[in-house]
Amino acid sequence: MGGNPDQFVRFLNVQKSYDGETLVVKNFNVDIAAGEFLTMLGPSGSGKTTCLMMLAGFEAATHGDIILDGQSINNVAPHKRDIGMVFQNYALFPHMTVAENLAFPLKVRKMSKSEIDRKVKRALEMVQLGHFGSRRPAQLSGGQQQRVAVARALVFEPKLVLMDEPLGALDKNLREEMQYEIKHIHEDLGVTMVYVTHDQSEALTMSDRIAVFEDGIVQQLATPDQLYEKPENAFVAGFIGENNRLHGQLKSVEGDTCSVALEGSDGIVKALKVNVDGVGGRTTLSIRPERVVLDPDSDQYPNRCQARVEELIYLGDHIRARMTVSGNSNFITKVPNTQRHTPLKRGEVVNIGWATEDCRALDA
Amino acid sequence: MTTADGKPLKVSLRRALRRQRIWAFLLVAPLLLFILVTFIVPVFNMALRGIENPQVHDIMPQTTSALKAWDGEGLPAEPVYAALVADLQAGYKSKEIGKVATRLNYEKVGMRSVIMSSARHAKRMKDGPYKEAMIHVNRAWGDPATWRLIKRESAPYTFSYLLAALDAHYDDNGDIAMLPQDRRIYVPLFIRTLLMSATVTLFCILLGYPVAYLLANLPLKISNLLMIMVLLPFWTSLLVRTTTWIVLLQSQGVLNDLMVWLHVIDDQGRIQMIFNKTGTLVAMTHILLPFMILPLYSVMKTVPPSYLRAARSLGANPLVAFWRVYVPQTVSGIGAGSLLVFILSIGYYITPALVGGQSGQMISNMIAYHMQESLNWGLAGALGLLLLVIVLVLYSVYNKFIGIDKIKMG
Numbered sequence: 204m205g206g207n208p209d210q211f212v213r214f215l216n217v218q219k220s221y222d223g224e225t226l227v228v229k230n231f232n233v234d235i236a237a238g239e240f241l242t243m244l245g246p247s248g249s250g251k252t253t254c255l256m257m258l259a260g261f262e263a264a265t266h267g268d269i270i271l272d273g274q275s276i277n278n279v280a281p282h283k284r285d286i287g288m289v290f291q292n293y294a295l296f297p298h299m300t301v302a303e304n305l306a307f308p309l310k311v312r313k314m315s316k317s318e319i320d321r322k323v324k325r326a327l328e329m330v331q332l333g334h335f336g337s338r339r340p341a342q343l344s345g346g347q348q349q350r351v352a353v354a355r356a357l358v359f360e361p362k363l364v365l366m367d368e369p370l371g372a373l374d375k376n377l378r379e380e381m382q383y384e385i386k387h388i389h390e391d392l393g394v395t396m397v398y399v400t401h402d403q404s405e406a407l408t409m410s411d412r413i414a415v416f417e418d419g420i421v422q423q424l425a426t427p428d429q430l431y432e433k434p435e436n437a438f439v440a441g442f443i444g445e446n447n448r449l450h451g452q453l454k455s456v457e458g459d460t461c462s463v464a465l466e467g468s469d470g471i472v473k474a475l476k477v478n479v480d481g482v483g484g485r486t487t488l489s490i491r492p493e494r495v496v497l498d499p500d501s502d503q504y505p506n507r508c509q510a511r512v513e514e515l516i517y518l519g520d521h522i523r524a525r526m527t528v529s530g531n532s533n534f535i536t537k538v539p540n541t542q543r544h545t546p547l548k549r550g551e552v553v554n555i556g557w558a559t560e561d562c563r564a565l566d567a
Numbered sequence: 568m569t570t571a572d573g574k575p576l577k578v579s580l581r582r583a584l585r586r587q588r589i590w591a592f593l594l595v596a597p598l599l600l601f602i603l604v605t606f607i608v609p610v611f612n613m614a615l616r617g618i619e620n621p622q623v624h625d626i627m628p629q630t631t632s633a634l635k636a637w638d639g640e641g642l643p644a645e646p647v648y649a650a651l652v653a654d655l656q657a658g659y660k661s662k663e664i665g666k667v668a669t670r671l672n673y674e675k676v677g678m679r680s681v682i683m684s685s686a687r688h689a690k691r692m693k694d695g696p697y698k699e700a701m702i703h704v705n706r707a708w709g710d711p712a713t714w715r716l717i718k719r720e721s722a723p724y725t726f727s728y729l730l731a732a733l734d735a736h737y738d739d740n741g742d743i744a745m746l747p748q749d750r751r752i753y754v755p756l757f758i759r760t761l762l763m764s765a766t767v768t769l770f771c772i773l774l775g776y777p778v779a780y781l782l783a784n785l786p787l788k789i790s791n792l793l794m795i796m797v798l799l800p801f802w803t804s805l806l807v808r809t810t811t812w813i814v815l816l817q818s819q820g821v822l823n824d825l826m827v828w829l830h831v832i833d834d835q836g837r838i839q840m841i842f843n844k845t846g847t848l849v850a851m852t853h854i855l856l857p858f859m860i861l862p863l864y865s866v867m868k869t870v871p872p873s874y875l876r877a878a879r880s881l882g883a884n885p886l887v888a889f890w891r892v893y894v895p896q897t898v899s900g901i902g903a904g905s906l907l908v909f910i911l912s913i914g915y916y917i918t919p920a921l922v923g924g925q926s927g928q929m930i931s932n933m934i935a936y937h938m939q940e941s942l943n944w945g946l947a948g949a950l951g952l953l954l955l956v957i958v959l960v961l962y963s964v965y966n967k968f969i970g971i972d973k974i975k976m977g
Contacts, residue, residue, distance in 0.1 A: 261876055281879040282888070294877035298895040307891075308881035359882065 207273070211237040211395055212258070212363065217267035219253050227253050229419040231267070235397065237362070240389050242398045244406040245416030246442075254416075255365050255399045260284050271363065282311075287356030287364040291371055293348045295340035301327070301351050302336035308359040326358040329388065346377045353385065357392065366398045370405065382408045403443050407431070415439050431491075436478050437565045440489040447495070447534050449488040450567065453479055461564055463488060465508075467530020472506040474562040485567035490557055492523075495536040497547075499556030507556040510534065512547050522547070528555070614955065617732075617948030620725035622670040623717060626663045627654040631721040634714070639741075643714055648697040651708075655682075655689035673943060674716055674727060674737070681707045712739040728949035753933065753950065757957075760930040763848060764912040770852040771859035771908045772901060779863035779900070784872070797860050805854065809921045812850045816841040816922075842924030850918045855911055859904035866900030902969045910958055930954060 212235040219228040228250040235241050243251035256262040258269060260281030268275050276284055295304050302323050309319040327333050330350035340348055349369060356364050366385075370378045386409045389396050400406055406413050407427045414424045415438070423430060423439045434440035437448065451463040454471060461476040463486055472488070479486045499507060510526040521537045524547055528534040536555065538547065547553065568576040624631055629650035637643045658664030664686045671678035688704040702709040719741060720727070730736055730743060734751040738744045745751070778797065782790050800808055815821045818837040826832045840846060870893065878888035916931040923932070930950060937947035965971065 259876075259880055261879075280884075281876070282882050282884050284880075285882070286880060288877065288880040290873045290877055292871065292873060294871070294873040296874060296878075296892055296896075298898075307878070307883070311881065311883045311887055355881065365880075 208237040210234045210270070211239075211272060212397070213268070213270040214254070214258075215268040215270065217254070217257065217264050217269060219250070219257060219262065220265045226265075227419055228257075231421060233414060233421070233424060235395060237395055238393045240386070240396045240398065240409060240411045242400060242406040242410040242413045243416055244400060244403060244413050244442075246401055249416040250419040251399050251401075251414075251416040252367060255367055255397060258363075258397065259286055259288050259365055285359075285361050285363075287359065287361040289352045289356045289364070289366040289369040291368045293340070293352040293369075293372075295348055295351055295355070297340055300337050300339055301332070301343070304340065304351060305336075305355050305358050308355065312359060322358055326354040329357070330354045330384075345373050346381065349373060349381055350384075353388065357388070357394070361394070363395045363397070366396065368400050369398075370400075370402075378405070379408075385409065407443070415442060417442070433477075434489065434563065434565070437487045437489065437567070440487075440563065440565060445492050445535060447490045447492060447528075447531070449490070449529055449531055449534075451486055451488060453482050453484050453486050453564070455482060460559055463564055465529040467528075468508070470508050470529065472508070472562065473559045474506075474564040475560055477563045478565045480566075486564045487567055489563045489565055490561060492535040492537045494557050494561035496556050497536070497538060498554050504556035504558060506559060506562060507554055509552055510536075510555045512549055512551045512553065515547060515549060526553075526555070610955070613948045614952045615948070616944050617728050617946075617950075617952040618724050618726070620670075620720060620723060620727075620945075622666045623721040624723045626658050626667050627651075627717075627721070630654045630717065634718045634721060637714065637718065639711070639715055639718065642698075642709065642711055645696055645698050647714075648701050648708070649695060651701065652689045652692055652697045655686040656692075659686040659690050671716065671720060673731070673946070674720060678707075678713075678716070681705050681713070715739070715741055728945040729952070731946055732949040732953050753930070756928070756930050756933060757953070760913060761957075763844070763851075763927075763929060764909050764915075766848055767851045767855060767912045768859075768905050768909045770848070771856055772905065774852065775856055775859035775863055775904065776897075776901075779860045779867055782860070782864045783867035783870075797857055800854065801857055805917060806921075808854055809850050809918050812846065812853070812922055813841055816846060816849065841922050842927070844923075844927045846922035846924065847919045847927035847929070850922050851912055851915055854918060855908045858907045858911060862903035862907065863897065863900040866897050866903075870896045899969070902965065906962070906965055909961070913958060914954060 212233075214231045214233045217228060217231040218226055220226050231250075231254055233241070243254060245251045253262060257264050258271075260276070260279065264277060269277055271284065271286075295301075296307065299307065305323040305326055306319050309322060314322075323336065324333075327336055330353060332347060332350055332354070335343065335347065335351075340351065343351065349372075352369065356366075369385075370381050373381060382405055385396075389409075398406075398409065407430075410427060412424060412426055413430055415422045415430065417438050423435045425433070430439060430443050434443065440446045441448070449472075450466045451472070452466070454462040454464050456462075456476055459476055460473050461479065462471050463474055464471050474486075474488050496504060508528060510528045512524055512526055513532060514525040516523040516525075519540065521539050524536045524538055525532070526534045526536060570576055570579045630647065633647040633650035634643065637647060655664060658667065664682060668679040668682035668686075671682060685701065685705050685708070689701075692700060707713045716737075719725075719737060727737060732753050734746045734754045735743055736746060778793070782793055782797070784790075785793065813820070817823070818839060818841075820841070822840065823832075823837045827834055827837065832838065840849070874892050874896065875888050878892040879885065883891065913929075914931050915929060916935060919927050919929045920932050920935070923929070931954075934947050934950045934954075937943045937950070962971075
């Protein structure tokens with residue numbers, strides 16, 4: 204009680220090891236504000252689920268403090284933490300009806316029968332399953348089970364709700380629908396949510412902020428647009444959205460920008476200096492496909508080079524072109540399907556270019 | 568519906584599948600034959616012995632047919648006595664009459680000597696009237712009750728074995744009556760058998776459930792070791808396992824010695840733990856435990872740990888989460904294990920015979936006694952039939968309330 208609302212949940216120097224030899228979570232620090240939707244995003248084995256389990260109380264932190272609402276919860280048992288949780292496979296109790304599932308957290312809190320009935324009814328209506336109370340979970344579709352799981356995690360009005368890849372088992376359309384639904388529930392209730400997923404589009408859609416995990420370390424913690432447009436290292440640039448990489452050597456630094464000699468050719472390009480060692484060090488240039496321009500004007504785009512078209516894929520609103528640029532044969536550009544664009548041909552050599560601020564020099 | 572060439576679709580389908588069906592049947596056939604020959608037929612045969620009654624009917628055919636006309640009031644007429652003498656003479660000659668004597672003695676004590684002495688006398692009888700002569704030989708022939716008994720037992724099938732197995736009998740008037748309280752053996756024994764089986768089942772649940780839980784939840788390396796320890800008894804002879812308990816539990820045994828040495832009890836106060844009910848319960852629980860653990864384990868293996876975590880995250884303390892969420896999902900395993908252990912223990916024989924003493928005997932020991940010692944196979948068959956009926960009733964009750972399709976054996 205009485206914690207700072209900007210620090211509703213805090214991880215302070217949290218480390219976790221299962222075998223005493225390797226750290227699964229290396230040094231995790233984050234402050235989550237009350238009412239925030241924070242996503243932990245990362246490939247499997249990156250430590251994101253472990254962090255969630257430590258917050259829920261199913262794993263003990265090897266080192267560091269986890270603080271909830273101003274109090275350390277390291278030694279609080281899971282059932283006393285008052286944290287709602289949605290599991291990967293929903294974990295709806297198969298021997299209880301939907302209504303009994305929802306009533307379970309209220310019953311163990313010894314609420315009165317009438318209050319339980321009222322809350323269960325309201326929770327079912329919130330997820331649009333008003334008439335399904337007497338069914339068993341097995342009689343529901345995947346999406347409906349998902350909604351019940353969400354309703355069950357919210358019905359006892361916890362201040363914090365954790366979700367562990369809750370949409371992983373759903374098909375694509377349903378997943379997108381549920382993303383919006385969960386987002387709207389979050390907005391309506393103002394509850395703090397911590398969400399774990401390996402699906403970057405899911406993370407971008409729903410989150411206020413995203414923590415990108417890799418190898419037990421948070422690579423970047425930022426809002427979705429910052430992550431996409433201003434990735435701080437090569438992993439984040441590659442993990443979030445589509446990305447072209449060019450390797451090179453740092454030649455010189457001029458304020459915020461720098462000059463990089465490309466490895467595959469002898470061209471020199473200018474890029475934003477984001478995350479590089481000193482002059483002479485290797486660097487990875489990151490350019491988003493949609494920021495690459497065909498046949499650029501020389502004065503507008505200082506960075507120009509030649510590219511050979513390797514493959515063209517027609518996608519309706521744009522054409523995806525795979526090109527070889529400076530030895531990298533996986534350089535993707537998106538050519539908008541506008542009325543006056545010049546059709547590309549396979550094998551053709553074209554000029555491409557990009558703005559200096561769209562090219563970020565990152566760690567090698 | 569027809570196929571393209573006009574044949575009915577169902578016919579074509581059957582023809583197309585015939586080859587597969589024949590193969591399937593051929594694969595099953597050896598086992599089917601084996602079970603039929605070694606199991607179904609003997610069980611049926613044994614059950615039949617519980618109701619068939621060929622002795623009087625076959626060995627005394629003339630008396631049997633002569634008695635058909637008798638109404639059971641007063642003494643039968645001369646022709647019946649003539650038929651009796653003729654049957655006794657024939658039976659004495661063929662040495663078969665002893666079977667009749669034994670059979671009738673089951674129903675009424677003393678009938679053996681009545682029949683055997685009458686047969687010896689009848690051998691010398693040349694001509695009638697036989698009625699007075701027979702009554703003179705043995706006064707039993709002047710008692711209508713004797714004749715009612717013979718008439719009743721001359722039917723080819725009888726309920727008297729089943730009645731005996733239920734501690735009832737036909738009284739002198741031919742009505743069904745329970746034996747006096749102090750002479751009842753089988754009903755109390757059936758009740759004891761059921762109670763002991765239920766107790767063994769309960770012990771198996773209490774001891775087996777935690778073990779199965781560990782087996783299902785420990786890391787593979789440790790749980791494999793544990794599994795071997797559970798299965799180890801399976802690989803040891805039943806006899807060895809049972810006699811080990813004698814070594815441990817007898818009054819000069821390891822456990823009593825230990826307790827005396829620790830001054831928990833004094834040397835005179837050694838506890839009798841074997842050759843009684845306790846011995847049977849301990850040894851049977853030990854031997855049947857794997858049959859509880861294995862079905863439980865296979866069910867628990869399918870319950871994901873996330874259910875318990877979900878329950879805890881919803882605010883249930885570990886005990887409530889376990890009782891309200893975990894245990895209900897293992898009910899089918901408890902049911903399967905209980906059914907298995909209960910049915911196995913209801914017919915258990917060797918262990919009670921070795922460590923049961925007097926008070927630890929079960930109904931199967933009685934069946935074995937009648938098979939091997941008293942040679943009353945009819946009664947043995949009737950007891951076996953009753954046991955089979957009890958098991959089938961329990962099975963159907965289980966099926967009705969829990970559902971046999973819920974059983975998972977592994």
